Amino acid sequence: MTKTPKTPNASLPAFLATISQESAVGKTTLMTLIADVLTLEKSPYAGFQADDKPRLAAMLGARVTDLKVDADLLIEQPSLLRTTYSPLYTACSDAKKTGTTVLLDAGAREVENIANFFSDVDLDEDLVRWNLTTKFFVPVQADPESIAGAAMTWERMQKVVPHAQLILVENLHDRGQIDRLKAQSPARMMYDKILAPLVVNAPRIIMPALVVDFWQPFEESGTRFLKVMALEAEDGASQFSMSVGDFKIARGNVTKFFGAMHPQIKAVLMHSSDGAGNAR
Amino acid sequence: MPDNSKEHDGSKSRGQNGRLEETPTLPTRADVRRNLAEWEVELRRRVAILVRNVVDQNQLPNEPTLRRLGLDGRRYYQTSLQLAFRRNIDAQANREVVAENAGDRMRGRALVQLSSKPNWHDRRSERPKYTKRARKSSRPLVAAIIVATILTLNSDLLAKVFTSLLERMTSYGLL
Numbered sequence: 001m002t003k004t005p006k007t008p009n010a011s012l013p014a015f016l017a018t019i020s021q022e023s024a025v026g027k028t029t030l031m032t033l034i035a036d037v038l039t040l041e042k043s044p045y046a047g048f049q050a051d052d053k054p055r056l057a058a059m060l061g062a063r064v065t066d067l068k069v070d071a072d073l074l075i076e077q078p079s080l081l082r083t084t085y086s087p088l089y090t091a092c093s094d095a096k097k098t099g100t101t102v103l104l105d106a107g108a109r110e111v112e113n114i115a116n117f118f119s120d121v122d123l124d125e126d127l128v129r130w131n132l133t134t135k136f137f138v139p140v141q142a143d144p145e146s147i148a149g150a151a152m153t154w155e156r157m158q159k160v161v162p163h164a165q166l167i168l169v170e171n172l173h174d175r176g177q178i179d180r181l182k183a184q185s186p187a188r189m190m191y192d193k194i195l196a197p198l199v200v201n202a203p204r205i206i207m208p209a210l211v212v213d214f215w216q217p218f219e220e221s222g223t224r225f226l227k228v229m230a231l232e233a234e235d236g237a238s239q240f241s242m243s244v245g246d247f248k249i250a251r252g253n254v255t256k257f258f259g260a261m262h263p264q265i266k267a268v269l270m271h272s273s274d275g276a277g278n279a280r
Numbered sequence: 281m282p283d284n285s286k287e288h289d290g291s292k293s294r295g296q297n298g299r300l301e302e303t304p305t306l307p308t309r310a311d312v313r314r315n316l317a318e319w320e321v322e323l324r325r326r327v328a329i330l331v332r333n334v335v336d337q338n339q340l341p342n343e344p345t346l347r348r349l350g351l352d353g354r355r356y357y358q359t360s361l362q363l364a365f366r367r368n369i370d371a372q373a374n375r376e377v378v379a380e381n382a383g384d385r386m387r388g389r390a391l392v393q394l395s396s397k398p399n400w401h402d403r404r405s406e407r408p409k410y411t412k413r414a415r416k417s418s419r420p421l422v423a424a425i426i427v428a429t430i431l432t433l434n435s436d437l438l439a440k441v442f443t444s445l446l447e448r449m450t451s452y453g454l455l
Contacts, residue, residue: 040306213348229307229315245322246348252319253350255312 011270012043013095014133017104018169019157021111022149025139026171026207028055029215031105033258034137035060036225037265044100048088050114051107058222064105069113085117092123095132111153118160127163134164135268139207142175144190151194158198167268168199171207203271205264210257214250217242225258323349327357331364422454 016034018027028051038045047064049056057064069084091102106114118124127134136157140150154166170178181188217240218228228251231239237247307315326349333339346354407413430442 209351211347211350213344214350226307227305230305230311233318245326248315248318248322249326249348249350249353251315252323255315255319256352259312 011133012038012041013045013099013101014135014269015092015095015102015104015127015164016135016137016269017106018137018139019104019106019111019114019153020139020146020149021108021153022140022146023108025141025146025149026169026173027107027139028059028105029210029219030137030139030169030171030207031056031103032059032224033261034265034269035063035103036258037262037269038101038103039226040262041266041269044098045103046091046100047103047105048091049105049107050085050110051105052109053107055219056105059219059224061222067104067110069110074113081113081117082120085114089121089123089126092127092132093130096130108149111156115156115160124161124163127161134161135167136161136164137167137169137205139169139171140178140195141171141173142178142181142187142191144186147178147187147190147195151198154195154198165203166199167203167205168195169205169207171209173207173209176209177206203268205261205268208257208260211253214253215257217250218254225254228254229258323353323356327353327360330357331360334361335364335368 018031018034020027028049031047035045035047045063047056047060048067049064050067050069052068054064054066054068057066065087067084067088069081074080088102088104091100094100095102104114138150138153138157140146150168154168157164157166175187178188178191181191183189218224221240228236231247231251233244233248233251236242236251237244240247242250330341330345333341341357346357349357426442426446430439
């Protein structure tokens, strides 16, 4: 991928990651959205995934490189961590030269490995040297476990990559918006106590709820948002074994969801953080 | 969203790590407009069926059916259902029923007015039986008729007959 971006932008190419220690909070869905926004912007990217389930690879096709580390082997050979993640490091180092944005979808169990790798190679210093914009998207849902996972991830990433800009992505799926929780609810109390102080100056994306019934058939078949939106009703219905009416409803909801997320992601991607993280 | 025609060329190119990559079909703004328009038409059709089932047959949709409408769809369903109920109880739609009920109400009001006026002259004790009252009231009249008849008739036979008749009536307590 050596295409030139459609509009020159200081913040692209970049190193973009979706990361959280809590599983099932929408990391892969968010990364698929980011990839689709970059595709619309005609900005090339290279995808990496460190997860048990290679869902991003299924969504984006062959662009995604799997960075899974064998936990058993890692105990015997700590250097395996560096070997496994070196393609990511190389892609970041070449990003400015090739104009290719680096995408990383980090599974919940891999966050610690990734943080150790970043710390081990002192990635933060290199990112500043390469002048590569770094943005980490931390998805969170309005439940205590997810909030605790987001807070731990936030603190960890701020520590190992302080120049990265962290973005809180509030996924409204299942539980709604954190601000609308009752003041005495466990999730709200935990948010106020441990996450709110961390994210006070951080950009925030609101990810609307996407009904599972609508997205599941597309996700299972590895059909990304752009493809779904471009399909004719009759073609889509036969492709996904749905009635035409069901497909129209599902495609309409996917279109609305993408329509809500596209401008938010684009605004974050186009906004340059000057490599100063959230501290500035 | 690109405003031009679809940019999918169906081609595959060598990408990262030398693997084949497929260029996705890019949706255009026209695609987005079409998706939303078709979604709305289909949603309205489905909601109309659901609302009709509720209003006409009291058949409520189950949870999965409502969920599959999506958030906006569910909101639209609730609004449509309220409007349908409002229309159903509209005076114009129920004109005959209203008129009929109005007649009943008028009749009811009249009855209430009549019964609400007490008749202070009404009899408070039970009246004696009709035969008793008739016997008492007709006794002088019967006697007068008989006497007049006797006086007008000169026939001895008639006088005898009437005399015996009077005696019997007297003996039976009729006079």
